[in-house]
Amino acid sequence: MEPPSRRVLSLRDPTSKMSKSSPDVQSRILLTDTAAQIKGKLRSAVTDSIAGITYDPIARPGTSNLLTILAACADEDVRLVAQRYEGKGHGHLKGDVAEAVEEMIKGPRADFERIRHETAYLDDVAQNGAERAKERSDVTMRAVRERLGLRK
Secondary structure (H helix, E strand, O other): OOOOOOOOEOOOOOOOEOOOOOOOHHHOOOOOOOHHHHHHHHHOOOOOOOOOOOOOOOOOHHHHHHHHHHHHHHOOOHHHHHHHOOOOOHHHHHHHHHHHHHHHHHHHHHHHHHHHOOHHHHHHHHHHHHHHHHHHHHHHHHHHHHHHOOOO
16 A cells, blocks of 8 residues: 655645755745645645646646645545546645645644743753753763773
């Protein structure tokens, strides 16, 4: 059985992977994007001029990418999702993908927004992380010093 999504492709260049390092912010969806930003990015996603919606990653990479995203959000087989869109246009598909993506990330986005303003909690996490890193590095540095004959 093929996994529903091996990788999510760029919204602007569906022959390459979606990447946060791409200079084109319209090519990716971020956790911090608003619902309006997600809708706009998906509305401008590259598709093709072929009528109808079919899943064909080679001939129709943009359309197939949108179907893959929708299938992943719905945890469904991409070919079954594609069948539901026979006879429909790209606008309809893009709208549904935007809704599905928004629904999927609104909870994690709310958690992120809540946590990023809890400075005391973030300071505590950073402090604990620094302490654990120092403990681990102390063990390593003791071993290095011992091997180099620098141990007292």
